[in-house]
């Protein structure tokens with residue numbers, strides 16, 4: 098056996114010998130979710146029991162969007178409602194007038210220099226604004242889910258100075274329970290990230306500052322399709 | 323070379339170390355205020371979640387289930403990770419971990435590494451070990467980088483430089499990043515760090531991270547940061563090495579819903595960390611190595627009294643609430659882990675060296691109250707005191723005091739005598755003995771005014787005949 102196999106066997110044997118005699122059962126995690134596969138969205142219309150007791154959170158039958166927006170704002174992000182996809186390019190330029198390199202990976206806003214998987218991560222260091230689409234938002238955390246597929250080159254999401262994320266309000270689920278309850282096939286993606294607001298730090302005397310390493314701002318465009 | 327990683331076997335002395343921190347009242351006051359502020363935010367966040375206590379119980383059960391079936395989840399995790407093309411290694415201890423990292427880096431000719439905060443790599447003394455081999459290790463987390471420049475270890479598991487004042491950071495940056503020493507505005511300092519770090523982050527040969535959770539069902543890991551620094555580490559360089567303590571396993575992705583709802587709320591009071599990163603497979607042309615590390619975790623698992631400490635998800639809530647931590651600062655523990663969780667983890671690595679730590683606590687129990695995975699921290703601190711005493715490792719001063727106390731408490735007459743003597747002593751020797759600078763417990767406390775008579779004397783006089 099090589100040293101690696103020895104370490105593996107030694108650790109597993111030690112763990113087996115050390116296992117507490119009392120066996121604890123694996124508890125079920127309460128999950129409520131509904132797939133509306135045909136529409137491509139998650140279309141969460143289910144029971145909001147996990148949320149409804151939170152002050153200001155939506156009651157059954159109410160939209161999750163305002164709550165999502167409020168939580169996103171708490172995390173230092175912002176949101177805008179967009180009526181038609183055609184508005185996107187103008188909105189982006191209006192929000193970031195000084196941007197030199199804008200990099201879009203959504204069909205709703207075409208890019209002169211489209212990214213491909215072969216684009217090197219480092220070549221994205223000078224991107225000022227990146228525009229991407231998320232397929233899942235979590236209301237309680239104000240978070241959007243982004244993967245390799247959404248970002249094309251994953252480093253785009255952290256190297257860009259500003260990030261704009263397109264999200265359909267019907268893709269918002271109430272809590273992380275629903276998000277992790279089987280709607281994301283995690284292991285299919287090399288990389289996936291929940292972003293709740295922009296990069297933040299409180300490392301110097303607890304003062305919250307955005308843009309420590311990753312994107313300085315995060316803007317969610319809410320567009321119903 | 324990181325000075326703090328030089329290992330010595332001398333027992334640590336938290337009282338003297340704390341005295342140094344407290345000597346500057348501005349540090350103590352600011353630290354106490356900031357850390358307690360996090361505790362307040364935690365309370366507010368917890369109140370907003372219906373069923374918070376049920377969530378804690380659920381998290382505790384998930385971790386206990388995992389730990390009581392750990393062998394099986396480790397094998398499942400390994401199998402799934404390998405199936406995804408990840409290289410999986412196993413390390414018995416810190417030295418083996420560092421050797422594995424070094425051999426990976428040597429094989430790929432890695433000279434510059436960007437590292438996101440990992441308490442496990444800290445525990446292994448990894449950065450120092452790599453630097454002696456000519457590999458440059460750069461911390462990407464702002465607080466961790468501040469500590470690296472200051473040649474100090476992290477003083478808090480979530481906010482590593484929380485014990486430093488902005489003026490300390492300004493002085494440090496002026497020396498290392500040529501910033502204006504007079505400007506201690508955190509915005510200015512953070513921007514200076516961002517500009518300094520970016521080229522280094524872009525040109526690193528490898529990224530290193532720890533893992534907050536490892537999911538057996540999917541064979542992937544989750545890393546939580548607020549700066550997104552781990553994301554730079556896992557998306558920019560073509561090589562990633564992730565160190566994973568074997569206690570980080572959870573069985574299913576569904577468990578993340580529970581853990582992540584608790585983690586950041588308990589740490590800072592926010593609903594979630596800004597970035598919650600999931601790493602499952604290498605992208606084409608890149609490589610991922612996972613190192614599963616034991617380093618005495620299986621020993622701890624074998625201990626009926628202490629295995630529950632393995633449930634820890636490193637939120638720092640116990641530190642934020644601890645009256646001793648808040649006033650003495652994290653560096654006073656002189657160990658990888660500080661605060662209440664450090665008090666119960668560090669002696670598990672070396673109970674001679676860390677024998678003083680279980681006494682660096684008031685046993686008020688506040689830590690157990692806030693712990694999101696319901697670790698019986700205060701009980702374990704007490705149990706560690708027993709282990710230390712049973713092994714004859716009590717520091718001399720405490721041993722002598724306890725011996726006298728044991729004798730006295732077991733003989734009624736002697737006890738009453740001693741009581742009266744003590745009162746006399748307090749009356750006659752106030753400044754000399756009790757507020758003596760050699761007695762650390764009285765340094766920041768005033769001794770009580772002695773009562774005129776003992777309770778026993780009063781009872782004898784007033785109720786003695788009943």
Ligand code: SF4
Pocket residue numbers: 588633634635636637638639640641663689692693694695696697699
């Ligand atoms: S012991 Fe509990 S409170 Fe302390 S860091 Fe670990 S999980 Fe958090």
